[in-house]
Amino acid sequence: MVLVLGGLWIGQNVNLLPVDASANASVYDELFRVLFSIGAILFLGILGVLVFSLIQFRRRSGQLGDGLAIEGNLPLEIFWTAVPAFVVLFVGLYSFDIYDRMGGMAPLSHSAHDHHSMVAGEEVWGGIGSSSSQSGSETGLLPVPIEVTAMQFAFLFHYPKEDIMAGELHVPAGRPVSLKMEAKDVIHAFWVPEFRIKQDVIPGQPTVLNFTPTKPGRYPIVCAELCGPYHGGMRSTVVVEDPEDFDTWLTNNTKAPVSEA
Amino acid sequence: MTIAIPPSDNQHAERLQPTGWLRYFSFSVDHKVIGLQYLVCGFIFYLIGGLLAGAIRIELTSPISDFMPRDVYNQVLTLHGTIMIFLWIVPVVNGAFGNYLIPFYVGARDMAFPRLNAVAFWMIPPAGLMLISSYFITGAAQSGWTAYPPLSITTPAAGQIIWILSVLFLGGSSIFGGINFIATILKMRRPGLKLMQLPMYCWAMLGTSILVVLSTPVLAGTLILLSFDIVAHTGFFNPSMGGNAVVYQHLFWFYSHPAVYIMVLPAFGLVSEILPVHCRKPLFGYVTMVYSIMAIVVLGLVVWAHHMFTSGTPPWMRLFFTIATSFIAVPTGIKFFNWLATLWGGRITLNSAVLFSCGFILNFVFGGITGVALAQVPFDIHVHDTYFVVAHFHYIVYGGSVFVIFASIYHWYPKFTGRMLNEDLGRLHFLLTFVGFNLCFAPQHWLGLYGMPRRVAEYDPQFAFVNQLSSVGALLMAISTLPFLFNVVQSAFKGRIAGDNPWNALTPEWLTSSPPPVENWTGEAPLVTEPYGYGVPADQLDLAATSGRDLWTNGQ
Incomplete structure (x- = not known):
C-alpha cells in the first residue's frame, strides 16, 4: 500500500520532461505520469523483494542444509499472470485513448x-x-x-x-x-x-x-x-x-x- | 531425485582429434571445444566492441565533434552495434553455452551434427575479421547496424557491401547452430528422458533456435536485395528508382526484433540453471516457465513494427503492435516472478554468479518497464530514436544478456577448467560493472526525454554534464573487465582445484569430471529426471541433519 501511494506520489511529482509547448504535449505528459507511476510501483516492489530475499535468505555460516522445496504455487502463478495482463491491457487501452486525443487514429x-x-x-x-x-x-x-x-x-x-x-x-x-x-x-x-x-x-x-x-x-x-x-x-x-x-x-x-x- | 550412474567402462576410442591446447585452434568436432571457441572468440570481439564504445563515449564528453571525424564516428557506431550483437552476444549466449551445455543436458555425447557445428563456428572469425578490416581497407559501413536505405545506398558502397557479406556469414552460422540445437534437443535425448524433465536452458534454446530458423533467412534475403540495390542499382528499396524504403524496415525488423529474444531467451535459460543451484531450491514454476518461453517465441514474431511507429504506419497496425508488444510483458513477468520465488526461502550463497544473476534481474526489470512504455505509440513518438531508446536496449542486452554471460562464466568456469575463480575478484568485478553500467545508462533516459537524438556526434551543450557522467560510467565498465581478465587467466593456472561438482549441482554436466572427457562421460550417460531436485520439503526437515541454528532461522 505504501508502495502504491509512493509510486503515485513519484508519478505526480516526476519532472523529467521539457516544457510542454503544444496542444498534445500536456496530453502526452498525462500518459507519462501514469506510465511512470505504474513503472515505479513495479520496480520498487521487485527491488524490495529482491533485496529482502538476498538479505533474509542468504546462507549464514554454519548452515549446510538446502532451502525449502517449493516447486510452484498455482494460485500465486495465476495471480502474477493475471495482474500484469490486466495492467498492460489497461495501459494499452489508455495509451490508445491518449493517442486518439492526439489525433493519431484518424484514417x-x-x-x-x-x-x-x-x-x-x-x-x-x-x-x-x-x-x-x-x-x-x-x-x-x-x-x-x-x-x-x-x-x-x-x-x-x-x-x-x-x-x-x-x-x-x-x-x-x-x-x-x-x-x-x-x-x-x-x-x-x-x-x-x-x-x-x-x-x-x-x-x-x-x-x-x-x-x-x-x-x-x-x-x-x-x-x-x-x-x-x-x-x-x-x-x-x-x-x-x-x-x-x-x-x-x-x-x-x-x-x-x-x-x- | 533419480540419478542412475552405470558402472564405467574404460574402452577409449582412438583419438582422431588433436588434444591439448592445439584443439582450441583446430576444426574440432567436440561440442565442448566448440563451445569454448565460441566463448573466447566472442569475448575478444567484446573487447573490440568495448573499445569502440569507449571511442563513442570519449567523443560525447564534449558537445562538439572533436575526437574523430564525423564519418568515422558513424563507422564506429555501426561497427560497435554490429560487433556487439552478431559477434558477441548472439554467438556467446547461443553458440558458447548452447554447445557446451545442451549435449550434457539431453544426455548425448555430442551435438546432432558435429561437423556442421564446427563449420558454424569457423564462419565467425573470418566474418568478424572481414567486418573489422573493412575499416582499415575501404572504410566501414556508416549507416548504423540497421542499415536503413536510402542512407545505406548512398554511403560508400564498399564498406556497406562488406558489412552485408559478414552479416550474411554470421546469420548463416546462426542458422546452422539453430538447426543443430533443434535436432539435438528433440532427437538426441537419452532414452527415458522426457521433454518436461529437461533443464530450462534446453527449452530456452529450443525456443531461440525456432526464432533463429524462422527469422534469420528473412534478414539474409533482405540484405541480398539491399546489396543488389547498391551494386546493381536495382530499385527494391530506393525511392528514387520507385522502390519503398519502409518495406526494408519491415523486413529488417522481422528479423531484428526476434534477434532481441535470440539474445535474451538463452540468458533467461542460463539464469534458470544458476539460481536453483546456489539457492538450494527447486526452480519455481517449471511448467509455467516452459509455456512463457513458448509464448515469448510466438509473440516475439509479431511485434516488429513497434520499431516503426514514426515511419508512417497505418493506425490499425500501430494498435495491433502496441497491444502485442505490451503482452510480451506478461510471459516475461511470469519468468521474473518465478525467479524471485526461487530466491524466496532459499539458502542463497552470495557468490559472483548469484550477484550477477540478481543484477540481471534488476536491470532487466527496469529495461522491461521502459520497454512496455516504449510500446505505447504516443510515448514512443516522443522518444523514438533518442537516447531513451539507447538506454532501454542497453538495459536489455547489456544489463540483461551480458550480466548473465558473466554470471554463467562464474558458474561454469570450474567445469570448463577444473579450477575455481577467485570470488573476491569476482565480487569486485560485479560491483564495478553494476555501478558503472547504471551510471553509464540510467542518465541516458533523461537525455532522450529532454531531446537528445541517438547516433549523433554533436549535441546541444545543455546535455554536456549528463553525457560526461555517462562517460564516467563507461570508464568504470571498462575498468571492471580488468579484475575479470586477471581472474580468468590467473585462476586457469593457480585457481583452487574445483573437483567434479563444486556447487553440489544435480544437472548432468556436473556428474562427470572437470573438465569433462571427450565424450562427456566415461560410462553411460546419467539419467537425470529431476534437474532441480534441491531442497527439503517443509514437513520433512530432517532434525538430525540440520543444525540448531538452521531450525532457528526457519522459525521452528
Whole structure:
C-alpha cells in the first residue's frame, strides 16, 4: 500500500520532461505520469523483494542444509499472470485513448481529403496529429499550411501562400499548423521535443504532420534519424510567436514582386 | 531425485582429434571445444566492441565533434552495434553455452551434427575479421547496424557491401547452430528422458533456435536485395528508382526484433540453471516457465513494427503492435516472478554468479518497464530514436544478456577448467560493472526525454554534464573487465582445484569430471529426471541433519 501511494506520489511529482509547448504535449505528459507511476510501483516492489530475499535468505555460516522445496504455487502463478495482463491491457487501452486525443487514429485518407493544399491523388502518410479534425475544426481555424523539405543536412520551410523560404520555422501560438513534409535524399525525422511529436520524413512518401503550438518561445527542431555524417548538426529552431508577431513576421518577409528566385 | 550412474567402462576410442591446447585452434568436432571457441572468440570481439564504445563515449564528453571525424564516428557506431550483437552476444549466449551445455543436458555425447557445428563456428572469425578490416581497407559501413536505405545506398558502397557479406556469414552460422540445437534437443535425448524433465536452458534454446530458423533467412534475403540495390542499382528499396524504403524496415525488423529474444531467451535459460543451484531450491514454476518461453517465441514474431511507429504506419497496425508488444510483458513477468520465488526461502550463497544473476534481474526489470512504455505509440513518438531508446536496449542486452554471460562464466568456469575463480575478484568485478553500467545508462533516459537524438556526434551543450557522467560510467565498465581478465587467466593456472561438482549441482554436466572427457562421460550417460531436485520439503526437515541454528532461522 505504501508502495502504491509512493509510486503515485513519484508519478505526480516526476519532472523529467521539457516544457510542454503544444496542444498534445500536456496530453502526452498525462500518459507519462501514469506510465511512470505504474513503472515505479513495479520496480520498487521487485527491488524490495529482491533485496529482502538476498538479505533474509542468504546462507549464514554454519548452515549446510538446502532451502525449502517449493516447486510452484498455482494460485500465486495465476495471480502474477493475471495482474500484469490486466495492467498492460489497461495501459494499452489508455495509451490508445491518449493517442486518439492526439489525433493519431484518424484514417490516413481522411487527412488527405481534408487538406486543401494537397495535390489530388497523391498518397499521403500521416503521423500523430495527422487528422485535421483534431486541430482544425475544434478551434474553427484553418491550419497554417507550411511545406517542409528535409535534406542532408537541413530543414527548409516554405510558406506557400506568401512564398517565403525560411531556415527557421515560425508558427503562431494557438493556431493549428499543418506541415507537409518531404525528404529529398535519405530518411530524416522531424522532432520537436517540446511538442512531443516526431515524424519520419521518408523520400517518396509525402507526409502530413499537424500540431497546435501553445506557448510562445524558441524550441529546437532535431533530426532524429541517422542521415549521414552531419546528422548531429542537423538542427533548426521553431519560433512560436503570438499571432500578431507572426503576421508581422510574415509581412516583413514576404518577398517583393521582383526578387531573386 | 533419480540419478542412475552405470558402472564405467574404460574402452577409449582412438583419438582422431588433436588434444591439448592445439584443439582450441583446430576444426574440432567436440561440442565442448566448440563451445569454448565460441566463448573466447566472442569475448575478444567484446573487447573490440568495448573499445569502440569507449571511442563513442570519449567523443560525447564534449558537445562538439572533436575526437574523430564525423564519418568515422558513424563507422564506429555501426561497427560497435554490429560487433556487439552478431559477434558477441548472439554467438556467446547461443553458440558458447548452447554447445557446451545442451549435449550434457539431453544426455548425448555430442551435438546432432558435429561437423556442421564446427563449420558454424569457423564462419565467425573470418566474418568478424572481414567486418573489422573493412575499416582499415575501404572504410566501414556508416549507416548504423540497421542499415536503413536510402542512407545505406548512398554511403560508400564498399564498406556497406562488406558489412552485408559478414552479416550474411554470421546469420548463416546462426542458422546452422539453430538447426543443430533443434535436432539435438528433440532427437538426441537419452532414452527415458522426457521433454518436461529437461533443464530450462534446453527449452530456452529450443525456443531461440525456432526464432533463429524462422527469422534469420528473412534478414539474409533482405540484405541480398539491399546489396543488389547498391551494386546493381536495382530499385527494391530506393525511392528514387520507385522502390519503398519502409518495406526494408519491415523486413529488417522481422528479423531484428526476434534477434532481441535470440539474445535474451538463452540468458533467461542460463539464469534458470544458476539460481536453483546456489539457492538450494527447486526452480519455481517449471511448467509455467516452459509455456512463457513458448509464448515469448510466438509473440516475439509479431511485434516488429513497434520499431516503426514514426515511419508512417497505418493506425490499425500501430494498435495491433502496441497491444502485442505490451503482452510480451506478461510471459516475461511470469519468468521474473518465478525467479524471485526461487530466491524466496532459499539458502542463497552470495557468490559472483548469484550477484550477477540478481543484477540481471534488476536491470532487466527496469529495461522491461521502459520497454512496455516504449510500446505505447504516443510515448514512443516522443522518444523514438533518442537516447531513451539507447538506454532501454542497453538495459536489455547489456544489463540483461551480458550480466548473465558473466554470471554463467562464474558458474561454469570450474567445469570448463577444473579450477575455481577467485570470488573476491569476482565480487569486485560485479560491483564495478553494476555501478558503472547504471551510471553509464540510467542518465541516458533523461537525455532522450529532454531531446537528445541517438547516433549523433554533436549535441546541444545543455546535455554536456549528463553525457560526461555517462562517460564516467563507461570508464568504470571498462575498468571492471580488468579484475575479470586477471581472474580468468590467473585462476586457469593457480585457481583452487574445483573437483567434479563444486556447487553440489544435480544437472548432468556436473556428474562427470572437470573438465569433462571427450565424450562427456566415461560410462553411460546419467539419467537425470529431476534437474532441480534441491531442497527439503517443509514437513520433512530432517532434525538430525540440520543444525540448531538452521531450525532457528526457519522459525521452528
